[in-house]
Amino acid sequence: xxxxxxxxxxxxxxxxxxxxxxxxxxxxxxxxxxxxxxxxxxxxxxxxxxxxxxxxxxxxxxxxxxxxxxxxxxxxxxxxxxxxxxxxxxxxxxxxxxxxxxxxxxxxxxxxxxxxxxxxxxxxxxxxxxxxxxxxxxxxxxxxxxxxxxxxxxxxxxxxxxxxxxxxxxxxxxxxxxxxxxxxxxxxxxxxxxxxxxxxxxxxxxxxxxxxxxxxxxxxxxxxxxxxxxxxxxxxxxxxxxxxxxxxxxxxxxxxxxxxxxxxxxxxxxxxxxxxxxxxxxxxxxxxxxxxxxxxxxxxxxxxxxxxxxxxxxxxxxxxxxxxxxxxxxxxxxxxxxxxxxxxxxxxxxxxxxxxxxxxxxxxxxxxxxxxxxxxxxxxxxxxxxxxxxxxxxxxxxxxxxxxxxxxxxxxxxxxxxxxxxxxxxxxxxxxxxxxxxxxxxxxxxxxxxxxxxxxxxxxxxxxxx
Numbered sequence: 001x002x003x004x005x006x007x008x009x010x011x012x013x014x015x016x017x018x019x020x021x022x023x024x025x026x027x028x029x030x031x032x033x034x035x036x037x038x039x040x041x042x043x044x045x046x047x048x049x050x051x052x053x054x055x056x057x058x059x060x061x062x063x064x065x066x067x068x069x070x071x072x073x074x075x076x077x078x079x080x081x082x083x084x085x086x087x088x089x090x091x092x093x094x095x096x097x098x099x100x101x102x103x104x105x106x107x108x109x110x111x112x113x114x115x116x117x118x119x120x121x122x123x124x125x126x127x128x129x130x131x132x133x134x135x136x137x138x139x140x141x142x143x144x145x146x147x148x149x150x151x152x153x154x155x156x157x158x159x160x161x162x163x164x165x166x167x168x169x170x171x172x173x174x175x176x177x178x179x180x181x182x183x184x185x186x187x188x189x190x191x192x193x194x195x196x197x198x199x200x201x202x203x204x205x206x207x208x209x210x211x212x213x214x215x216x217x218x219x220x221x222x223x224x225x226x227x228x229x230x231x232x233x234x235x236x237x238x239x240x241x242x243x244x245x246x247x248x249x250x251x252x253x254x255x256x257x258x259x260x261x262x263x264x265x266x267x268x269x270x271x272x273x274x275x276x277x278x279x280x281x282x283x284x285x286x287x288x289x290x291x292x293x294x295x296x297x298x299x300x301x302x303x304x305x306x307x308x309x310x311x312x313x314x315x316x317x318x319x320x321x322x323x324x325x326x327x328x329x330x331x332x333x334x335x336x337x338x339x340x341x342x343x344x345x346x347x348x349x350x351x352x353x354x355x356x357x358x359x360x361x362x363x364x365x366x367x368x369x370x371x372x373x374x375x376x377x378x379x380x381x382x383x384x385x386x387x388x389x390x391x392x393x394x395x396x397x398x399x400x401x402x403x404x405x406x407x408x409x410x411x412x413x414x415x416x417x418x419x420x421x422x423x424x425x426x427x428x429x430x431x432x433x434x435x436x437x438x439x440x441x442x443x444x445x446x447x448x449x450x451x452x453x454x455x456x457x458x459x460x461x462x463x464x465x466x
Contacts, residue, residue, distance in 0.1 A: 010233075013068070013080060014065075014237075017230060017233070027328075028361075029331075034361070042083065045112065048078040049075045050108070051075050055104045061090040061092040062090045065088060088147065097129045099130060105125040106124050141240075143243075144240060147240040149174060153212070154233075172401070176401035193403060206398055208244070208248060210388065210389070211247035212247060217231040220386075239356075246295055250351075251277055251292070252276075253286070253289055253290070257343050261274070262344065290303050290304070304367055314336075317336060330363075
């Protein structure tokens with residue numbers, strides 16, 4: 001039975017579908033075992049009802065997630081809910097907010113525990129109201145912005161007749177609109193027209209939007225319907241942290257780790273010292289390098305074709321001295337006494353603690369040997385792949401769109417001012433001005449305006465002239 005059909009049940013009841021493409025038992029059994037264990041042992045609520053409320057002046061515009069809502073405004077019905085799921089809610093203005101008062105939000109969840117207890121959990125948020133839009137820019141949550149855009153795109157694709165091309169075009173236009181609005185309304189100083197200016201709190205916004213266009217749910221080109229629908233429903237149930245990693249994977253070079261990396265550091269309060277990630281582009285890959293790439297759904301250990309035999313032996317044992325000698329179905333690292341092996345195992349365990357419901361196992365991707373190398377190339381979001389542009393080309397494309405939007409807006413405002421000046425400019429005494437307005441009104445009656453309405457528009461201080 002197709003995954004798209006099986007997953008419909010979980011998409012309407014708050015559940016979850018686990019998808020294993022190209023399942024190979026020796027490689028994927030560990031991942032399957034971890035995910036089953038997590039699914040049956042995590043804290044879960046049943047027969048849940050959810051209600052979201054907000055202050056006067058605001059109203060709920062839409063909900064996004066895996067649930068049932070019979071009519072808009074009714075409670076959300078969720079069969080099962082747990083900490084690995086997230087819902088998105090958008091609000092809109094329906095009146096003017098008083099800057100002297102705070103805005104209040106509440107999400108109330110009524111659910112039944114596994115022991116049969118009926119409980120209510122309330123989340124309350126108070127937000128300040130400001131009349132200065134620049135104050136709001138200082139507190140923009142970048143993760144929340146692109147998470148809501150991703151959930152909106154996924155919901156639109158599932159519930160309307162929009163095509164994948166329409167979704168990608170819509171995401172591109174929203175990126176341009178955000179950056180163009182910032183340039184038109186919020187810049188305190190002038191910048192050269194050839195410079196793309198981004199808000200301080202949205203520095204990576206364009207990168208995440210490109211990654212969204214490239215993800216399997218929305219990308220162009222061929223993709224199996226099972227995989228595409230699974231990813232689309234996955235996006236609707238993801239939290240902001242999980243979605244950020246899904247869109248832009250973490251890429252850690254392990255061939256040049258510092259001696260203290262991968263071990264607890266007293267300067268960090270005893271926490272594990274995690275090596276810094278690098279940008280996901282093949283231009284950052286070094287010859288002979290080994291990289292750990294994790295997108296929250298799968299974790300790849302990529303080996304360059306010129307990887308040192310000593311490095312391979314430190315990771316997998318003295319009997320493994322070449323890439324060809326490694327087991328293609330390896331899913332875990334062996335426990336060895338070498339320093340590098342301990343570092344990598346500690347890093348993998350740390351990444352496992354940050355996972356949600358998806359079990360973390362290591363899959364080998366050897367350059368020129370394993371098919372997983374294509375998956376590694378797909379994760380390099382900043383390169384040209386997945387039927388989309390590279391990050392540099394994407395910025396050029398977005399910048400051109402911003403320039404066109406700003407130029408059009410400036411020309412439109414200039415035209416409006418010019419028309420207003422032409423309408424209001426006349427010479428002579430008050431009676432002569434009045435006569436000129438009446439004559440102009442009569443000459444323009446053929447445009448469909450009521451008799452005398454042109455006089456009211458041009459000279460508001462005069463009464464209507466019939």
